[in-house]
Amino acid sequence: MVNHATAAIDKTSVLRGLVSTKRVPLGSEVYNRLLETLYDEAAALDERRFDDWVAYLEQDLSYTAPLRLTRNGPNKDRDVVRTMKHFDENYGSILMRTGRLAKSAWAEDPPSRTRRFVTNVRIAESETAGEYEVVSYLYVERSRLDNPDNETISAERRDIWRLVDGAYKLASREIIVDQSTLGMSNFAIFL
Numbered sequence: 001m002v003n004h005a006t007a008a009i010d011k012t013s014v015l016r017g018l019v020s021t022k023r024v025p026l027g028s029e030v031y032n033r034l035l036e037t038l039y040d041e042a043a044a045l046d047e048r049r050f051d052d053w054v055a056y057l058e059q060d061l062s063y064t065a066p067l068r069l070t071r072n073g074p075n076k077d078r079d080v081v082r083t084m085k086h087f088d089e090n091y092g093s094i095l096m097r098t099g100r101l102a103k104s105a106w107a108e109d110p111p112s113r114t115r116r117f118v119t120n121v122r123i124a125e126s127e128t129a130g131e132y133e134v135v136s137y138l139y140v141e142r143s144r145l146d147n148p149d150n151e152t153i154s155a156e157r158r159d160i161w162r163l164v165d166g167a168y169k170l171a172s173r174e175i176i177v178d179q180s181t182l183g184m185s186n187f188a189i190f191l
Helices: 029-046 050-054 091-103
Strands: 005-007 013-015 057-068 079-090 113-125 131-143 151-164 167-177
Touching: 029 050, 029 113, 029 131, 029 167, 050 091, 057 091, 057 151, 079 091, 079 167, 131 167
Parallel strands: 057 167
Antiparallel strands: 005 013, 013 079, 057 079, 113 131, 131 151, 151 167
């Protein structure tokens, strides 16, 4: 697993972007295939095709969103606490959530209408052969019920994608939400 940040004295972490220095060039076959995978993943979630989305996930998946801190001082805008999280999921818990969302989740009845925008994609080779560190920005618009005001959330996603039998599978995702206080009523959707 890639260490996504350096530890600060008070057990917070300062975000640093890509860890690996083995950048995958923009326009290369690996870059284009991973970018296409990110777009297809976002479309599967927007279209509520949860079985298709789960097919992108590895069974040893780690899917987390640590808390963002607001503090004074230089670089304090990039502090997160990894000991407290909005959610800390794995493959089994994702399967349970997608099953509920497809049938009877009260928080998503009627379902949200979402649009995910994935941008600023940077890719590097991991220390493990066949694995890639992918950092991307995510912007989500969410419409609920007949409310004229959409909820939005923006975040940085720090992923590990693994090449398995010719397809890329998500092995790890850490979602660093830009807000320290969420402007979204719940996290019933996937980021």
